Amino acid sequence: MNGMHDMGGMHGFGPVVREDNEPVFHHEWEGRVFAMQRVTPVPIPGGSRNNIEHMDPVAYLTTSYYEKWLHARIKGLIDAGALTAEELEARVAFYRDHPEAPVPRREDPARRQRMQERLRRVVESPRLDLQIQPRFRPGAAVRARNLHPAGHTRLPRYVRGKPGVVARFYGIYAFQDAMPPGTEAPPQPLYAVRFDGRELWGGSAEANSVVYLDMWESYLEPA
Amino acid sequence: MSGNHHDSDHPGPESSAALRTKALEALLVEKGLISTDVIDTVVRAYEQDIGPLNGARVVARAWVDAAYKQRLLADGTAAVAELGFGAPQDAEIVVLENTPTVHNVVVCTLCSCYPWAVLGLPPSWYKSYAYRSRVVREPRTVLREFGLELPDTVEIRVWDSNSDVRYMVLPERPAGTESMSEAELVALVTRDAMIGVTQVQVPATVVGS
Numbered sequence: 001m002n003g004m005h006d007m008g009g010m011h012g013f014g015p016v017v018r019e020d021n022e023p024v025f026h027h028e029w030e031g032r033v034f035a036m037q038r039v040t041p042v043p044i045p046g047g048s049r050n051n052i053e054h055m056d057p058v059a060y061l062t063t064s065y066y067e068k069w070l071h072a073r074i075k076g077l078i079d080a081g082a083l084t085a086e087e088l089e090a091r092v093a094f095y096r097d098h099p100e101a102p103v104p105r106r107e108d109p110a111r112r113q114r115m116q117e118r119l120r121r122v123v124e125s126p127r128l129d130l131q132i133q134p135r136f137r138p139g140a141a142v143r144a145r146n147l148h149p150a151g152h153t154r155l156p157r158y159v160r161g162k163p164g165v166v167a168r169f170y171g172i173y174a175f176q177d178a179m180p181p182g183t184e185a186p187p188q189p190l191y192a193v194r195f196d197g198r199e200l201w202g203g204s205a206e207a208n209s210v211v212y213l214d215m216w217e218s219y220l221e222p223a
Numbered sequence: 224m225s226g227n228h229h230d231s232d233h234p235g236p237e238s239s240a241a242l243r244t245k246a247l248e249a250l251l252v253e254k255g256l257i258s259t260d261v262i263d264t265v266v267r268a269y270e271q272d273i274g275p276l277n278g279a280r281v282v283a284r285a286w287v288d289a290a291y292k293q294r295l296l297a298d299g300t301a302a303v304a305e306l307g308f309g310a311p312q313d314a315e316i317v318v319l320e321n322t323p324t325v326h327n328v329v330v331c332t333l334c335s336c337y338p339w340a341v342l343g344l345p346p347s348w349y350k351s352y353a354y355r356s357r358v359v360r361e362p363r364t365v366l367r368e369f370g371l372e373l374p375d376t377v378e379i380r381v382w383d384s385n386s387d388v389r390y391m392v393l394p395e396r397p398a399g400t401e402s403m404s405e406a407e408l409v410a411l412v413t414r415d416a417m418i419g420v421t422q423v424q425v426p427a428t429v430v431g432s
Binding site: 026027030049065070091109116124173174213214 | 316357363
């Protein structure tokens with residue numbers, strides 16, 4: 001979707017502000033949100049990023065990073081029927097009135113053991129072992145299609161309609177764009193495509209600069 | 224610390240976000256969907272174990288072992304797994320080599336994609352609206368803000384991580400480090416150099432010795 005999150009190339013956000021010796025989580029609640037998002041066994045209908053991208057644009061800009069994750073997780077649980085807005089608001093009101101009340105604890109040594117094993121696992125590639133013939137070869141001149149899907153997409157606005165050159169073919173990967181309900185997106189060839197800064201930004205491009213984007217095949221047409 | 228932009232703010236323990244998090248955790252525990260010890264384990268792992276030291280070990284190994292470097296550039300995922308690094312996030316790790324004529328820098332303009340297995344969770348600036356919006360359009364200006372001035376003869380390649388590929392930069396090994404051990408090299412490699420916003424520097428004490 002053409003949402004507030006699609007920020008590549010925008011003006012107006014000021015300098016990049018850095019923090020020395022930044023902690024991983026600034027407050028305990030951020031870590032709890034991160035971990036709950038990772039381990040709650042209820043898939044978010046439409047996906048977490050879809051929920052974040054569909055936030056009101058003003059809310060998107062004025063909430064912090066982990067507040068967005070919290071919003072996506074809560075909406076996902078409500079949409080999945082695992083939680084109601086009413087029970088959440090009631091519990092929020094309870095803790096507002098009783099700030100000293102503890103969060104109930106539950107231990108599950110078997111699950112903790114499985115999580116510790118997962119955390120020790122080495123990284124694995126999500127590449128799919130499928131025989132699909134890629135349409136483009138490295139060196140091919142291509143153009144990013146001028147698509148404007150209303151749902152989640154990985155094709156940023158700033159590259160749509162722009163010409164580029166296929167730099168690498170990565171293999172076959174699951175397609176990540178939102179699909180109409182009831183349909184499944186077939187996996188596709190994935191490429192890295194090189195775009196000259198001047199094609200993207202015209203005369204304001206900085207010297208000798210290029211941008212590489214990952215492109216599923218359906219994002220591309222021959223140039 | 225946070226400038227004027229809300230995206231880099233971190234609401235504190237009295238905030239509405241903190242309150243909602245507490246209420247959510249209580250409900251998920253009561254429903255049997257999560258357990259406290261699993262949440263604690265995940266938080267601790269990302270605070271203590273899964274961080275840029277992993278990436279620094281990958282870089283230092285590539286600097287001292289040419290065959291490893293070749294494997295790393297050909298198949299980053301397998302070469303990172305070879306050193307035992309992971310995290311419960313599957314990803315295609317692609318390593319980009321900086322040279323005297325090519326400088327790579329990584330961003331995720333749409334969100335916050337980042338190679339957790341080698342760098343841990345990203346710093347706030349990497350997720351900031353300013354970095355996400357600007358580095359694709361004016362990479363030289365952004366790098367200058369990080370103190371990195373590169374001549375126009377160096378090609379700047381910005382990699383926008385918009386798929387399941389996670390990019391890490393293999394910085395150039397600085398001159399003057401020829402006699403350093405792999406462990407000493409690990410200590411030189413910074414997170415920012417592996418994102419590509421800085422280069423690896425040699426401490427003045429080493430240069431002088």
